[in-house]
Amino acid sequence: MAISKDPVKPSDTLIHKTTNLMQNGLNSHAFGEYGSPNALGDARWTDELILATWYMAETGKVPDDLNYKTGKSGGGFDRLDFKFRSESEWVADPESIVTSIPLNRRNDHRKQLTPSIPIYGGGMSYGSVSVNVMMARAKNAEKWNTYMSTGEGGYPLDLYAHKDHVITQVATGYFGVEEKTIQAAPIVEFKYAQGAKPGLGGHLLASKAGEEVAKMRGSVPFVSLFSPFPFHSTYSVEDHSKHIDWIETVNPDALIAVKVSTPHDVDMVAVGSYYAGAHIIHLDGSYGGTGAAPEIAKKNIAMPIELALPKVHKFLIKEGVRDKITLIASGGVRTADDIAKAIALGADGVVLGTSDLVAMGCTRCGNCEGGPSGRGCPWGLTTTDVELQEWVQQDWAVERLDNYYTAVMWRLKDILSKLGLNDVKELVGRTDLLRYTAGED
Secondary structure (H helix, E strand, O other), X not given: OOOOOOOOOHHHOXXXXXXXXXXOOOOHHHOHHHOOOOOOOOOXXXXXXXXXXXXXXXXXXXXXXXXXXXXXXXXXXXXXEEOOOOHHHOXXXXXXXXXXXXXXXOOOOOOXXXXXXXXXXXXXXXXXXXXXXXXXXXXXXXXXXXXXXXXXXXXXXHHHHHHHHEEEEEEOOOOOOOHHHHHHOOEEEEEOOOOOOOOOOXXXXXXXXXXXXXXXHOOOOOOOEEEOOOOOOOOOHHHHHHHHHHHHHHOOOOEEEEEEOOOOOHHHHHHHHHHHOOOEEEEEOEOOOOOOOOHHHHOOOOOEHHHHHHHHHHHHHHOOOHHHOEEEEEOOOOOHHHHHHHHHOOOOEEEEOHHHHHHOOOOOOOOOOOHHHOOOOOOOOOXXXXXXXXXXXXXXXXXXHHHHHHHHHHHHHHHHHHOOOOEHHHHOOOHHHEEEOOOOO
């Protein structure tokens, strides 16, 4: 079947109809004639949270009558709340609040990069998602003066137009890693492990490894691709340091980010990465990942990010190096409230991945791996199918991401204002501004 030259416009999809209903005063508890869409979402990404995210992506505003702050998991971020100050102590002008963060806190000869927001886009590789999705995320990163990661599948040519905002990822399979992609990058990210499947490496199904994907990855079309665990050249801090030296040889200006999962000794891993020369420690906790991540792995192996962050933050303080390293969190960070909570637990900023996909229409159906058809996401997000990927048009996706980030940043500034903070950096490690809500409904 040929690709339609006039694909159905996203504005004609369920996403638009859903947000239209909400704009007309219908919340998820009065959704259509059948009530709440109970088949949508799960305890972490509830139906209400998905609908609220779509609303924000459609309008650039937070909804009045939908819970856009938390899920219903019964733990983690969903059991934390803020100790807001009295209204007289709020920041008078929330728009004046500073949200930029420095990424090179070593103050060495590398680039001094300061994204305008404490957020950048997590790695989703070409093959796991389409070029349209990657391009939309790169264009949105450029709009917001931040970054997005290529993931481990290589660097599509179209991305070079936005290279100042694209992180090159070097993962254990070395797929698509070339000298020119390292030289193009302001940040090079080593992915040693990911929280959704620590110890398992990566896997791209044969059905998603088509000709273009295979060409970029240097493989044979329609053959399954596996990333080993771990890097088979890295078993010590000294080996890790050699990795970083290699990147410095190829690109002396690039910052080095190190993405690791959250085992029980993650604090030692973090301090080892600092002494090896890393600028950014990216902690990827469990409960992140898309529908491609095995549930048994992400719920039973790595430590939740809410536990890992204070452990690492405090250990780096004890070692006297916390102010010389940037700590970035991911793995189940869904909302502006989660972002603020992660920072209060010890992070400098966060990485968003799944949230971007939900803003672009993801329903959390769990079909990222392809299901029986092997074609992947029916919304055209986590697929390289030539027909399905046409559902996500770049300009439309950029507009939705831009709107979503506008709403997220409004809420983040709202939180900072109500905490009496003029700068997001003042929130780092402030666990005293959080309270545990166990037993509260």
